[in-house]
Amino acid sequence: MMAFFNQENEEIAKEIVSRYPVARSALIPLLHLAQEQEGWITKPAMEQIAELTDTTSVEVLGTGTFYEMFKFHPVGKYLIKVCTNISCQLLGADELFEHVKTVLDIEEGSTTKDGLFTFEEAECVAACTEAPCFTVNYRYFHRATPELFDEVVVDLKAGVSPLSKGCADDQGVMPEHGTLSRFRQQIPKSRSAGIKHPEEIKGPPSWIEEVV
Amino acid sequence: MVESSLQTGYVKHAPGFVENAGPKLITSRFKHTDSFTLDKYLSTGGYEGLKSSLNRSPDQVHNEVREASLLGRGGAGFPAGIKWGFPPEGVWPRYLVVNGDESEIGTYKDRLLMERDPHQLIEGVLIACYALGLSQAFLYVRGEMALAQERIALALDEAYKAGYIGKNILDTKFSVDVVMHWGAGAYIVGEETALIESLEGKRGMPRLKPPYFPAAIGLYGKPTIVNNVETLSNLPWILNNGASAYKGFGSESSPGTRMFAISGHVKRPGVYEVEHGVTTFRELFYDDNFCRGIRDDNELKMFIPGGGSAPWFFQEQLDLPLEASAVGAAGSMLGSGAMVVMDETTDAVKACLSVVRFFARESCGKCSPCREGTTWEEKILQRILDGDGRPSDIDLLLDIGDNISPGPYPAAAFPDEGLDAVPFPPSQTTICPLGPSSVAPIVSAIRRFRDEFDSLITRRDPIPLSLNVEEVVT
Numbered sequence: 001m002m003a004f005f006n007q008e009n010e011e012i013a014k015e016i017v018s019r020y021p022v023a024r025s026a027l028i029p030l031l032h033l034a035q036e037q038e039g040w041i042t043k044p045a046m047e048q049i050a051e052l053t054d055t056t057s058v059e060v061l062g063t064g065t066f067y068e069m070f071k072f073h074p075v076g077k078y079l080i081k082v083c084t085n086i087s088c089q090l091l092g093a094d095e096l097f098e099h100v101k102t103v104l105d106i107e108e109g110s111t112t113k114d115g116l117f118t119f120e121e122a123e124c125v126a127a128c129t130e131a132p133c134f135t136v137n138y139r140y141f142h143r144a145t146p147e148l149f150d151e152v153v154v155d156l157k158a159g160v161s162p163l164s165k166g167c168a169d170d171q172g173v174m175p176e177h178g179t180l181s182r183f184r185q186q187i188p189k190s191r192s193a194g195i196k197h198p199e200e201i202k203g204p205p206s207w208i209e210e211v212v
Numbered sequence: 213m214v215e216s217s218l219q220t221g222y223v224k225h226a227p228g229f230v231e232n233a234g235p236k237l238i239t240s241r242f243k244h245t246d247s248f249t250l251d252k253y254l255s256t257g258g259y260e261g262l263k264s265s266l267n268r269s270p271d272q273v274h275n276e277v278r279e280a281s282l283l284g285r286g287g288a289g290f291p292a293g294i295k296w297g298f299p300p301e302g303v304w305p306r307y308l309v310v311n312g313d314e315s316e317i318g319t320y321k322d323r324l325l326m327e328r329d330p331h332q333l334i335e336g337v338l339i340a341c342y343a344l345g346l347s348q349a350f351l352y353v354r355g356e357m358a359l360a361q362e363r364i365a366l367a368l369d370e371a372y373k374a375g376y377i378g379k380n381i382l383d384t385k386f387s388v389d390v391v392m393h394w395g396a397g398a399y400i401v402g403e404e405t406a407l408i409e410s411l412e413g414k415r416g417m418p419r420l421k422p423p424y425f426p427a428a429i430g431l432y433g434k435p436t437i438v439n440n441v442e443t444l445s446n447l448p449w450i451l452n453n454g455a456s457a458y459k460g461f462g463s464e465s466s467p468g469t470r471m472f473a474i475s476g477h478v479k480r481p482g483v484y485e486v487e488h489g490v491t492t493f494r495e496l497f498y499d500d501n502f503c504r505g506i507r508d509d510n511e512l513k514m515f516i517p518g519g520g521s522a523p524w525f526f527q528e529q530l531d532l533p534l535e536a537s538a539v540g541a542a543g544s545m546l547g548s549g550a551m552v553v554m555d556e557t558t559d560a561v562k563a564c565l566s567v568v569r570f571f572a573r574e575s576c577g578k579c580s581p582c583r584e585g586t587t588w589e590e591k592i593l594q595r596i597l598d599g600d601g602r603p604s605d606i607d608l609l610l611d612i613g614d615n616i617s618p619g620p621y622p623a624a625a626f627p628d629e630g631l632d633a634v635p636f637p638p639s640q641t642t643i644c645p646l647g648p649s650s651v652a653p654i655v656s657a658i659r660r661f662r663d664e665f666d667s668l669i670t671r672r673d674p675i676p677l678s679l680n681v682e683e684v685v686t
Binding site: 020021022024025026028029053062063064068069070086087089090091099118122123124125126128129130131135137142164167169180183184187190193203204205208211212 | 316369397483
């Protein structure tokens, strides 16, 4: 079977699996990693994740489809989500939603023909006092107006990062859909306390006797 | 590149937090632009609570937390010190899972705590691990919160390298691994047993109860303590200053401070750290130190006092203190500390639909009263708003609610109609409280604004008889 992950990501995937007492716990982080590499979850990705997490590819599919962030078909380079929950709705989210629909000229849940944008309705993204709010690849834009949205679209079409217009004045580059944290936790081997399968542990950790 | 821009503070704080007068126990570093770095944390008293803990026995640390009566900040308000006592004797290993899957409508204190002061949370995690005798903890961050994930991952790396996490912490025997885990978009995963399922790599559906607490049977079938981000963020302060100093803030039953997010139609919305149990809703919404009144000086119509799951409050409840038992007796809850304020221009039916639609979409589908009920509720409310409502629809809505949550549903008093308060919590025919939560806006809105529903329902025939028989025949 052709491996799905490239060499670098395969190393990362193995490192992620090693952090958990049971390999299956790495399933969601590995689905994220696959989405980071390809933009969506492909069949070969699920097959390799199954191998790495000691599950079957149908179990990977079963878990993955429960979570709305995983896409099992290609989506745009930029995933635009507009929150329409109560706090945002009270301050103009419905109008923003209609505006986004008009500007992108697509229905909610679909992708523009050039493959650049996918548009979705979001559930509360935890920025309620800064309503209304939309996100692009999970980067937040606060107190959004139709004008702000237009500026972001212009930037993205021109290949310019709109992140500095976002809530965190981020000077970095907008990652493509699939990348969440641009910084990955790494546990140095020499510093790890040692992760074991739960069945291998019979008593309290050895440090307890030393400190009591 | 990303690492350096995060470390040098290129990435600013997302707004939301409002720095106001009053005690600041857990948000004291929020004002610094580099509050998330280890350097800043150490220069502002960071990891002192951990050091002070390591000089005591785990039981002494546990007792300090128990004495502080620190209430869980996730929604249920269960005392953390008592929860920590639940793991059965002699069963190992045990795990700590940090619930950072904040998704309740209107809530976002945990996101700010993770973004702005991740080391404070990590220190809290380490103190908890020490008191509980653990060697591994998982920090579950909501999938959508990319910035929080970056900050937590960076902080964990810094702390590992500096010897605060991992093997032989601060040159003692105490050793623990803290792993960041991140979700993928599911509100229900905030329920603690669903969180554990998700962490095991499964669909995030709540587990059947009993056992009622994962402290008995949790992650991998082992005793597991699930604590909220804000709860754990309080621990460094408590261990530094002691339980009695902590109880010097707030009321006797609700000590300390609490973070509240107030959104909607107020002049200065934001997340505030507020003394627990003493401040009133009116102070919070109208005082200059807090939200400074309703926009355009409009009248307040209603407000959600504790996240989308909470029954609504109105003008009459404004003078209640922010205290769990008082709010519970008045028919609602403080829940996740999220308040949504709605002024007189708000359409009650539309607001009701908005909240119900959230629960309908986020229902995991495990229990039929919730799976079928929430969707049905949404459809009925939508058709009422579309002008296709039927006279029987209001009774139908209440009947569906009664199937999910039998008996009188918690609600605020309505003195004008002579209706008394029905105290919290609701009953449930489901495994978790998501289904019953969808009934809250319906009962609240119908009880108070029945006339708004009635005015939308103009159709008189329960079944539309638009077919003309002759037309059909010919």
